[in-house]
Amino acid sequence: MTTQLQRTDTPNPLSRLLLCLSLTLGISTPIQAASFDCEKATSSVEQAICHSTELSRLDTILHDNYQSALANLPAAQADALRSSQREWLKQRNVCGSQEACLNQLINQRASQLHEAAKHATSAMDAIIVSIPTNPAKAAQLLRSYRGPLASAWLIYLHQFEPGSNVTDAEVEQRHQNIIVSMKDDSFPQSLLQDIEKDPKVSQATAVLTLLRMVIERAGYENEYGRPYVHCFIFKRQGAAAYEAFGPLYGSTRDSQAPICSPQGDLFELPAWKKLSKLMNPMLEQASENTGTIRFASYAAWSIFRLRATVSPEDFLTPSQRVQEAGDPEQQIRSWGDNKTWPKEQREQLLAAIEPARLATMGWLQTERSFSASDAAKAANMIVTEWLSDRMGFILEMSGSPE
Template sequence: MIARLQHTKAPRYTRLTSHPLSRLLLCLCLAFGANTAVHAASFDCAKATSDIEHAICNNPDLSSLDDRLSESYQLAMANLPGDQADALRTEQRSWLKQRDACNGQESCLSDLFSQRAALLQDTAKQAATALDAIIASIPANPATAEQQLQQYRGPLASAWLIYLHQFAPASKVTDAEVEKRHLTVVTAMNDDKFPQSLLRDIENDPKTSHDVAVLTLLRMTIERAGYEDADGRPYVHCFIFKQQGAAAYDAFGALYGSSRDSQAPICPPQGDLFEQPAWQQLTKLIEPMVGKASENSGTIRYASYADWAMFRLRATVSPEDFLKPGQRTPATDDPEQLIRSWSDESVWPKTQREQLLAAIEPARLATMGWLQTEKHFSASDAAKISDAIVKTWLSDRMDFIGEMSGPED
């Protein structure tokens, strides 16, 4: 079972060690019996031996179809209930016999692959939609969701059963089931040892809470479940941020310190606060400096981007957090003073800084009004929260660009 731990991450503003982002390729082992791709997702073309393998590797269209077929098959298998997954596996074996009968003829393979890829893509989409509907029902009826998820064997359903065990005891997921499901989730990461190793470190860190460990396991599984694919599969886990609060914000934000953080499954902000004209103007005026800093920050910048996305979510879903003393202590106590005293005019001219400073109060007032209208805070609390939100937003960006130059001593 996942150890009961207490979570700690690297400090919010500390530069993390950068790790290369490797493409997470899924293999159709049933079809081709290999798992390293060069030109096709299902096998290594450098090791192609059969007429079928050579035909696929020599034809870009076939290679693309093979890639699509492989990914759709794996996604369908992961998201189908056990009995339906077994049926699909049997069906796939039958299809392989048809494929072999083509004897490597490209025209035969092309028609066969096109039909199969389209069918598997549709099957995968329907399977994902059905599973997502069960997940979305968790807040309203966790016990029923648990019963339905038990019919699935894939990593996503398994991670959600572990979630229910931790956060919805009434669902009656057993400790033994958690042990089994945890193995399923971790085994699914075998094609990429880095997140597997990172998860193990988090779960064994005595400073990590068990809530955060469970949510990190869920987060890593969601990252690999296909929500960011071109089909536009929408996130259905967004309810956890309101329900689990700080633990969810901690587990789903910047984690890797590299471009992997661009895949963090962070839900969009609730409402239109950051679409207000005042916020659009503030963002526009600081963006040139953020862009300059990004050019020199390497892949670590994706960790900052993830933090900023999480900040927007938290500010709109849980703005009451900004009333808590010490809940979010900016790295910069007075970002406005830092902007005023910036030393290098060639990097950030005074006229541009003055325009930015003039845009701060409108953003603060817009936030205060939004909090009163949309979240029904009192004028006093809305003023405190809006001040904290704007100051933290600015502090985050001033910390990011601070290495370029800085305020005068």
């Protein structure tokens, strides 16, 4: 599976469907963005919701909260919620077209479902957090759930935690459940099929990619502050996890990749903040020529920051990709067009590189207990790869002036 998509006239199979998507705006102004198709609204209640911006907004919130609660409740509790929702709909329908009545009932129900979803997601996430320490118990608890998130984690447990005792039959059923849950978006289904048929993609990467796509749809890092709880997989699964959670789509979807924040404050150190600030003007200039493909690079850079802080030992070995790309410092020095990138700015950037290396060496020794020699090797590679990635982006998008 390719982790760095390139701009091309023939889209990669992993991004071909998204590149064809367009947003179609409705021209019938009374129809609002309700949770159902307003063009098919027949009852007085549905028509009232569709003709009111506020009711439509509330109805959408209610629907989202309901779906979140359903997806994160054990099967028995989810069935009970469905029953209570049907009873509530009967009460709502008594309002007919009375907007004030509908506003009160929908608002109240949306708040109730928000609390239900909050408690449900908290309980689900507590199970997920327990996976590294007690995978068998986590599997036992996840079996009581029917939603795609529980299914994806059971498949993960089958792949990486044999002691969890998840069976092949369970995996087959759960995989099918996930595919069905994606019926509202054909793109992930197509992408997963491409991955599963590709002999170059490992089973570990395929399983982690499936997990990644479910997490993307599960409502993490949203306005309610649900934090990521899958971050342990990067240390445990290494390269396969970094590959699966990195750039995948070659579009704005890569901006929603569930990439955890760096572990530690390495890139918040003054030397790194200064280096980033000095590089940013040229990156912004290059980004003007890229279109949505730039989000793949941004995702790759986020993965890099995570990997540098979670798995810095990976940088003790020189990267073949960086070696093939050439010396980024020399590329900066030899930039020939003083108008696009003034020499004074480049000299300031070059002067900021060594302080970033030294700061990284110190951080690795203090925060990751590296020896002095290993810290020097890894720091040099981290800084070089950071520069190389950005120079590759600049050269590809801006061209290399003589």
